[in-house]
Amino acid sequence: MKKVLSLVLSLVMLLSLVVPVSAENTYPGNGTLKDKTAAFTIEADKTTLYDNGGEQIVKFHIYAESVDNVPIRAFQFTLVPSANLTLATELAADSSFSYGYMNTDTLIRSASNPDGMYGQFEYTPDSRYFGAAATDEGKGITTKTEIMTIMGKVNGVGEYTLSMTGVVAGNGDAPDKVTQKFTSTVAGATVTVKPGSEQPQPNLSLALSADKVKVGDTFTATLTNKGMNIISIIAQMRFNKDVLEVVSITENEGYTNLASGAAVKVRPTVDEANTNGVVGMSIANTAESWYPAKDIVTVTFKAKAAGEGWFELYESTDGTDGCESDISGGAVTVEAGTQDSLVMRVVPQAGTVCPKAANATVKFDVVIEKNPGVAAAQFTVGYDKSKLVLVGVTKADGMLGTLTVEGDKFLWDYSEDLTETGNFLQLTFTAKTGATMGSTSATLIHVDVGDVSNYDEEDVATQIYSGEVTFAHTYEEYVPTSEDIPATPATCTTKATYCKRCICGEESTETFEYGELTGHDFRTVSVVPATNAAAGVVTSICSRCDETKTEEFAFADAAVRLTVGTTDGAAKIHRGTIDVPVAIAVDKGMDSAEFAVAYDKTRLVLTGVSTGWILDGDTVKTATKLTGSTKVVLTFAVKTDADNFVNPGDAVVSISDAKVYSGEEIMTIGAISGKVVVTKAGDINGDGKINSKDVTRLRKIVLGAEKDVLGAANINGDAKVNSKDVTRLRKCVLGVTSEVYY
Known part of the structure; x- marks a missing residue:
């Protein structure tokens, strides 16, 4: 194919x-x-x-x-x-x-x-x-x-x-x-x-404060815009993250101008910039504006390894002076330092702490990242005294040496040069009463030459990086109790939600899910009866969420099974009335029932119903409790036309639109239809034929030996049953006449 x-x-x-x-x-x-x-x-x-x-x-x-x-x-x-x-x-x-x-x-x-x-x-x-x-x-x-x-x-x-x-x-x-x-x-x-x-020229430029530095040195890169008419701007300062790292990002007047009233403004954090090697920003306004030449941001970089600290500058601006460019932003050569330094970093154990929590504690680890060998160090703990109270300076687990602490000053010394790296000290603070939300920092300060030295009593150059903690609510999930009120209750398809909670008790607008679904509570609203030929259908609606479902069931599985008369043609009538029993089998108590009777209205008329039941038009009702097996009898009259003739043939009788209740529950129903045969005039014995047998039966009826069960004996239509009817029927059988009273 x-x-x-x-x-x-x-x-x-x-x-x-x-x-x-x-x-x-x-x-x-x-x-x-x-x-x-x-x-x-x-x-x-x-x-x-x-x-x-x-x-x-x-x-x-x-x-x-x-x-x-x-x-x-x-x-x-x-x-x-x-x-x-x-x-x-x-x-x-x-x-x-x-x-x-x-x-x-x-x-x-x-x-x-x-x-x-x-x-x-x-x-x-x-x-x-x-x-x-x-x-x-x-x-x-x-x-x-x-x-x-x-x-x-x-x-x-x-x-x-x-x-x-x-x-x-x-x-x-x-x-x-x-x-x-x-x-x-x-x-x-x-x-x-x-x-x-005709190509538009870049609106942005990058100025580096140095072209050559040593490992550990810092320098700045300032992003500047020329005067420009624009609507939006996307700028990326890409850098060699293997050689350089961002220390801080400062927003200048140019950024303030661009961001003022902006519909969208995005700038990365220091950590995001170092992870991606990009200091970027995206600002979108709704209309074009003039922006004078200004410094936008100043980024402070630290040289962390020898190599080429290259920069690339990408710009995408829309407007009269819009431009898309990707140009070199210059480079800084980083050389190895002539002397190794002791490098320590103050690292918060938790980046965010709620100052309103009872006994709110803030801890920083002092970590040695690089160590050329040190035997003594004297420092002062520097911190924001409006937010923090220093309660202790202790050695990290396993750290060698002797630590002497006086207030916010301490001295550590050892009997030889310590060259290990890792956790050195722990600084413990409590949140000051009334401390406001926002960032706060801690660091170590040494001010005199000789504060840090090795065992040979030589000064050791030291670089210290401060640590920062944000005072804010720390909203977290928790295990709700019965006393906790959900933000939204559980439903059939969603769990309950609760507001996240800070350790101080303050609740957030952010929520989390907990618990189980309520599950659907389906209530039956309608039942299409099952028959011996087709499955029934139950339609149910959830009382909680209005979801609808349908299920099929077989006749044998119905809680209530109705069988109308017979289907073998045994129920026969020509004129008059006939009773059609509806057998009812109930698996459990039935408190009330209502069902419509469907039948051939060209042949029959529903005229009555047995005691204990009510006939309302073609609907049969009862409020009587039923169990086991019982029946209701439907009485039909043979319908005649304007000339008082009947319509011979099969008249199907069935049940439709049934509702059977056990309490408030609608029960499943099975219904098998039956039929009534309206016989032809002259068919005295109801076998569907007109022959000598009918003549014999008619003679017996005339003489009173048998009853006219089918109401078919009045052959000539004179409202009497006598010898004239026998004569007319004989003529019909012999083919002499076809005139019989229908």
């Missing part, structure tokens, strides 16, 4: 080579699909470029869509590039100049992807023909779907276009077998290459 489809597509490819480029962008349809639209769209990832003296690559995205949501089972087109546009001819994912198929998991069927739509899906670079075919009935593209991408090369100033011709989309197994065609529309793509001299 695949070989045949390939041949079909190849023939169509050859045909497409001779189709001229259409100036139109609409291809008329026919048949039932004439008023349905298949839209083909080509979009370029870049619509404006600036001449750089060489080739530039543009990626084109090709989409297909059934506007009316009718599946496109087969389609074809031939790409038409302008003479100055060169399209890729290589299908390779790792190629720098190629084409490729998109959404292959849903569009292309294969041995490894049996659920794909199209068995044939192919682009031929030589002819630039694309064809898709061999999909099942009811399958095919409906929503806007990208089917392929293809790269194109542009070189020089001018306009470059990509469109398509020979477009066919329809219902066949292959493009040349389409009998019903969509009306197809084509929207091509245009790329404009402008002179390089």
Whole structure:
């Protein structure tokens, strides 16, 4: 099959080579699909470029869509590039100049992807023909779907276009077998290459405070904007995170100007910048404004390793002075230090602490990160006395040496040079009464030469990095008790939610789920009775959420089973009335019942019901509690027309729209229909025939030996049963007359 489809597509490819480029962008349809639209769209990832003296690559995205949501089972087109546009001819994912198929998991069927739509899906670079075919009935593209991408090369100033011709989309197994065609529309793509001299110049620049530093040194990088009319800005200061790390980010007047009244503004934290190697910002306003030349942000960097601390500066701005550029931001050379330093960092054990919590404690670990060897160190603990109270300085577990503490000053010393790294000391604080929310820090301070020395009594250079804790509520989940009121109660489908709570008791607007679902409480609202031929249907609605469900049940499984009369034709009548029993089998107590009687109203009239039941039109009701087996008797009269004639034939009697209750619960019901046979005039014995047997039976009725059970003995219609009726019936049997009283 695949070989045949390939041949079909190849023939169509050859045909497409001779189709001229259409100036139109609409291809008329026919048949039932004439008023349905298949839209083909080509979009370029870049619509404006600036001449750089060489080739530039543009990626084109090709989409297909059934506007009316009718599946496109087969389609074809031939790409038409302008003479100055060169399209890729290589299908390779790792190629720098190629084409490729998109959404292959849903569009292309294969041995490894049996659920794909199209068995044939192919682009031929030589002819630039694309064809898709061999999909099942009811399958095919409906929503806007990208089917392929293809790269194109542009070189020089001018306009470059990509469109398509020979477009066919329809219902066949292959493009040349389409009998019903969509009306197809084509929207091509245009790329404009402008002179390089017209390219907008960057609005942003980067100034570095140093071009050469040593490991451990700090320097700044300041991002500045020139005067510009813009609406929005995305800026990225990318840096070599293997050599440099961000210490702080300071927002300057330029940032304030840009962010004032902005609809969106995003700037990373120090940790995010170091993780990604990017200090970025994104600011979007609703209208264009003039921004004077200002410093936007100043970033303080620390040199952490020898190497080239390079910078790159990316800008994307929209507006009159909008520009997209990616340029070098310069570099700082980092050299190794001439002397190793003792490097210590003060690290909070918890980044956020609630100062309102009872006995709120704040602890910092003093960690040695780099140690050239130290035998004595004297420090003062520096901290925010408006928020913290120092309660202790202790050695870390396993730390050697002697620690002497006096207030916020301490001295550590050891009998030889300590060269270990890791946890050194622990600083313990409590939150000061009345401390406000916000950040607070702690550090170690040494002010005199000789405060830190080795065993040879040589000074040791020291770098200390402070630690910072944020005073704020720490909202967490907890195990609710019966006294905790949920923010939203549990439902059938969602758990209860509770507000997160700080250790101080303050509650957050942020919630968490806890507990179990209530589960549905389905209540039966209607029952379609089961029969011996079809399952019944119970419809239930949840009392809590109004969800509806339906369930089928068999006649044998019904809680109440009704059997109407018989189906074997034993119930016969010609004129008069007949009782039809409805047998009722109840598995458990039935408190009340109501059901409609459906019957052939051209032959019968429901006239009565047995004692204990109420007849309301064609509806039978009872409020009497029933158990086990019982019955209700329905009385029918044979219906006669204006001439007092009956309508012989089978009259089916059935139960519909039944509601049987046990308390407030609607019980399931099974109902088997019965029938009453309205016999023909002259058929005295009810066997469906008029013959000598009927004459014999009529004679006995006339003589009073038998009763006229069926009410069929008045053959001549004079309202009497006598010898005249025998004479008329004999004539009918012998074929002398057909006049009998119906």
